[in-house]
Amino acid sequence: MERIRHIASHVKGFFSGPSLGGRIFRYGGNQNIYTQGEPADTLFFIQEGGVRLTTRTKTQPSAVTAILGVNDFFGELCLAGYPLRMSTAITLTASSIRTIKKEKMLELIRNNSKAANSLVAHLLSSVKNYRDHVADLLTSTAEQRLARVLLRLAHLDEDGPASLEIPNPSHQVLAEMVGTTRPRINFFMNRFRKQGFVQYDGGLEVHQSLRKILRKPKNRL
Amino acid sequence: MERIRHIASHVKGFFSGPSLGGRIFRYGGNQNIYTQGEPADTLFFIQEGGVRLTTRTKTQPSAVTAILGVNDFFGELCLAGYPLRMSTAITLTASSIRTIKKEKMLELIRNNSKAANSLVAHLLSSVKNYRDHVADLLTSTAEQRLARVLLRLAHLDEDGPASLEIPNPSHQVLAEMVGTTRPRINFFMNRFRKQGFVQYDGGLEVHQSLRKILRKPKNRL
DNA sequence: GGCCGGTTGTTCAATACTGAACAGACAGAC
């Protein structure tokens, strides 16, 4: 007799099933889904593609707080009663995204314990991701953070082992993901190219060898 | 007739009630609760005091990924099936902390929809906090991040309006919270003192005027 | 007393990063 040992992957795919009845929207790359400050009463669920969440603050430049892929939620903060979007959601690539009305979701998690479990599982893994991201931001150099962002973007299309074409974000957007300036991004990208870690023929191609950067200690030219 | 509009504060205090039956432990300041890598099968809930979560990585210095206060959870990742602690939990001040067995918690959220709601509400607010933290790390200077950490620590004892005594963390720990080096912390603390933003007589006293630092643009000596 | 470990205070050269500026490429609008 198996006891339930944890909330986990056996419910992870729950929201990709057809049981939700929400509508599905298709977007091109780099398209706005919602904007910070708009009224918020729906959640979104990524069926295909990728999304970035950007947060503006008063005095500071804007920052990309999350890079999301297939099976990730966003806009979920409206469940906690925030009436307005806390960030701006923009697609990274062509995406298909399911919308779920907040009320429908609340009803689901009240009446369907599988749905509740799935939501909790997602939120827990989301918390873990953010924690890792914070640890990364506190300890890594800008170069390493850029490497991580590129590898993350590459894995949104995950398959090939050696190298991957990725959605082509502008240096400005990369700067907001990494927390640095555009010239700095340009500088690092050139260096990555010279070292053969990325390639630039039409699209951008990220090699797995870029992982070397992550292991590099903080010094040296 | 009121419909339920969101999961929120009406269930936030749920876990501070006596209904859980978990044991309550008391700790002094700066005491280890659990260590990264240990087996994980309990959650913790802060009744009183404060806790920091620290993450070690292989090559990098360690980083403080969360500063938690009253009514916050930690150790919750075991619910998602991680068998080992992903970080080290250490008290900031004398604290009283309720432990809840993972199995008990799973049972609770299956059978008690109020408990499930409370957990989801907590996780959502946790996600929001992490998002804000990430945005902060991406856009602020080390000086501003230190100011934020000090203000956050001050609010753990929240009451007085003008200035607050706070638990006295070493410069080394502050460095791990801010993501910089100890000499840098020392430099900023001296500057804060000269500007009258903090005071140092026995304990550390943080004035609300420290908030000015948060509004300061990036330049100038 | 002396020793120890952990702390603060401080210096410094080497390195990382910012912000502003300017030029060229390219694509769509008119």
Add this chain to the structure above:
DNA sequence: GTCTGTCTGTTCAGTATTGAACAACCGGCC
């Protein structure tokens, strides 16, 4: 075509930050 906007590529002076080092202070301990 030309204008406009957005992108890459690049330079640079000024500023911020690192990492290592050394001195001094303290509390506990033997």
